[in-house]
Amino acid sequence: MAAHTIEQLSETIARTSAQLSLGLKSQGFASPTVNDVVKGPNFEAINVKASRELLDAAYELEALVLGPSKMLSLMAFIYHDISSLGALLEFNIPGLIPLDGTATIAELALKSSLSEDKLTRFIRYATTNFIFREPSPGVVAHTAISAAMVRDPKFCAFLLFVTVNCANAEISIPAACKKWPQSEKLSECAVNEAYGTNDTFFQWLSKDAERQDRFDRGMAGLSGNDNGLAGRPQQLDIEIYPWVEKLGPKAVVVDVGGGSGHISRVLAHTYPEFTVTVQDHPKAISAAKSDPDLPPNLSYQEHDFFSPQPLHGGDVYLFRKVFHNWPRTEAVSIIRALVPALKPGARVLVSEFLMPGAERGESLLEDKLVRQMDLQMMGAFNSKERTAKEYAALFQEADERLKYQAKYQFPGDQKSCIFEAVWEGDS
Template sequence: MSSNSRIIELASIIYEQTSKVDAYLASKNLPTPSFDVSSPLTFPIEVQASRDATLNATDELTALMLGPIGCVTPPNYSWTCVTAIQRFGIANSFPSAGTSTFGEIALACSLSESDTRRLLRQAMTFYIFHEPSPGVVVHTAASKALAENAGLGAYIDWMSVEILPSYSRIVDAMETWPNSEEPNEAGFSVANRTDISLFDTVAQHPRRAERMATAMSYLHNTPGYDIKPLLKSFNWGAAARGLLVDIGGAGGSVSKEIARYLPEIKCIVQDTPAVVQSSKVPEDLQKGERLRFMEHDFFKEQPVKGADIYLLCLVLHDWSDKYATKILSNLIPSLKKGACIVVFDLCLPPPGDLSPYQSRRMRATDIFMKGITNAKERDAVEWGQLFKSANPMFKLSEVKTPKGSALSTICATWEGENTFSD
């Protein structure tokens, strides 16, 4: 085989890029990646490009070495053992710097020793826990993270209880309700044997609502979901001294960031009565009503007239086009000429723009949304079509994805006249 075969090219890329990462870490006296419990959870931003290149090449090389059959039967069975570790509190059953045995863990977690051994030895193939000698168990960096990061635990709970069962029943839902855009005719509906949507179901069960909120908070604090790059890249113009309405803004975390970034802007956060009643305005934003909360159902007409910006942060991807169009249409009676509808959300890249490794998570998220509420992620063309379907007077003026961000800024301007009377 010639030296320029694809697998050799990929191996060379991996060597070249990992050498850059290693050199940078050494120059800063930082530890190299390992499975040890002391290993850092994240990488310095300075090596992100080399890390991405390494992961892209590793992913492609793995696929080539698996072969065609291996690609369609990927050897990833980690969710069952990870779910068990989380649900039974296995990671917290002994100190991160200590050792334990399968028998001791089984006793602490009310499991059989046989099941404990089988689950953990499967987890160890994913570098979660380690067996340094027969029957002895120690933590790795991954199992330590499970023990100490409550947000990560809530995310795993949420994925295993709500998302994965829904994901596994998507095809059944598609057969039962062909071409449906209804939120109560999705994989979630089949998996839970219910005729109400995920959001309505969660609203009836405080424990599930709390788990979902904690999981979302964890997810939105992972690398790529920080909104600061979006704030810096967006051209605020005169709106920086105007009024912003944060629709479906939950506890106001995004508006708080905006208000602190733009000292002259005023923000109104809208959400359900329960969310508004439990939310508080920080002391530094109370003066001059920099931030306030308002009860509002975004499937009803927008009550705040003439705002400069109406913000939808990670809202529209929760809904199919049918319902996302309704949300946008309900803004129209309150718009002044030149008002901006700003969306902070995922924007799927055109095919081929990113490597399969880079685009896989975004594409998986799109299918997850299909599974839970018949919702979807959208590409730039679909965002434009969505605004146009709400009203042709919306003009898509900007779609921008800051470097390193998983989120994009999608902005549409209202080119019609004022739709309300002063």
Template structure:
């Protein structure tokens, strides 16, 4: 007699079959190569929007089926082991540059790799054989090492190697000390009292600490480049997710002033201007786009000839009072999540002296899901980022209620407008408008 659990595992099996068939048929219809273990397989399948939805549903079903089939105790035990040891093989291969030490399509040996890296052959064998259980490298005959598509990707992409190096050297040790930091400094909002602080024995903020080592700083920058290339983080989502074409905002047509009709956008903490340039190119109604960051960044930034007179870089610390007065929109992308509420409130209050009636603050970050809003597998991806900010900076990703409370604490004249998440974007647009007397 079937129980509810037996019925559920058969439902999941059917869902996996259905989603796999849909993915297969979609790739064939689009003329895309099918996933395989051949070395020339693409780094990632190019999926349509429908295909991406099937992929998400497939992973969700696989995740749940694994939990049900294993049972609670083995499932938790296996997850704990994977969390502790899962990165070891990749960390080892990255640290000693093993993937890039021989060309794809050729083979080498454990002995040769050990000689090149100046480490014991026994360590090479045991760590790479662990990586092989995740299909990173292969051992076609005893002691012989060949590439798989995964190790080929590791050999070919300096950005992927940078991500793994950053994960192994910065994130992983910080995660191991995150709980210790909570016990050491309960309730702290200081960025120097977190897992990273303990793991690296430093009194510097994460960003300042890695700047002391050019190799670490360069690796972090490359890691961000690869992260920003993910489809869910593309600038295109920002361009179509907010009504930039409606700028300038004039809320009182009869009393519209030159200031109110300025057509100005300020990209606060906008780095080298990737977004600012895209905005100025896409929306000619924006008469002035100001990209603000610290001096080392702005000094290395250049205004394209086509945008002279409309785009500018300005050196500015976002903890200091905002210098561009009465702009239509102040945009912050991936800024506030780097800071605990205590410091994020300071950043928002620094905008207040510049605000005018109708000015908007547009934040582009994660909006943490409400409990049960997303399936567990998808929710986990968001929770990864939240815990990452906690262990590195004592910072956080925020939910809708968190955003409302944060802005209210900064100044009650910030009025919530909406939160939207453009289709296929991983980040949301959180919009507040200034209402009431002019900021002072």
């Protein structure tokens, strides 16, 4: 990564800020502030290149001006960003404040049952992250960020699970690595260290109904959200890959481990001559398959992807957000379970984040988002986000006849990727 002087960073910030300002004016938007409660413009939609360049420059300028000691201290205590946000979500404080008004901390404490002293400290810490503002002592109003939390309760369910349930495990990564420095086992990772369990992540999850429900609601909120933290809109998987060009107009698509099938629904609607089947465990598909509004070309099938693939002769087998949950041994087993069902020319598509190597992409913060998710997978599953070379190696290890072909990305999105392999065997 090239480093920049304070003068260079200042020039970049001035230039890109001016570009975004002009873009706002050209589209009829007033220039917003962090305190604006009315939902404002998406700066990446205004000018993605300028917005990312500005963010990276501001981030680098912060590190430069803070200096090493202050920067490291802020990083070391970052878990209080998590603890304060988690507490505010746990007690639904954003939802207790009217979007167009205010509430006193005393009122919020009474409604939430949290002590006024603790609530005051959480709120005032959160204001350092532009979450809430205090227009007068003891009186709280929304900012753009806190208002967004009110408007998107599904995404807040995801944030609640991350801050309250996952955080304990993720900060135990160093201790887990010290205990099991070479392990890639599902039951020897940070979840096991943090919670004193021998269970894998999903086993641990299932033993607490409230925790499982919070996870389910959180994942649903994540899937339906298209902001930078959550990843990408559902349609992106459809837009990245040349479906008809590669598979023909009447392709047979198998969405393996597809959950409720939110991606396959979009695919089935987009290509009504496709035959699309979503496979997953009974609980994952039970409600979805009884939906009376399902596209006529979409169906559901119960299937454990570690077992031999029952649907033979598909044109493509799609795995979306599956492999990053599994270490190498299990990932290879999932791929091998497909082999008996593959016909010559059948494709295996893996939709995941593209993990950068030593090289830096166009955006430092985009890289950081991928690397955050990579460490998240380490803490929960002893797994990882993978590079293109690592996916090629997984296909090769599973079966030499399954040849890695290409990766497909959407312009301007360095994270999201579809990795393609083609079966070159006889059957």
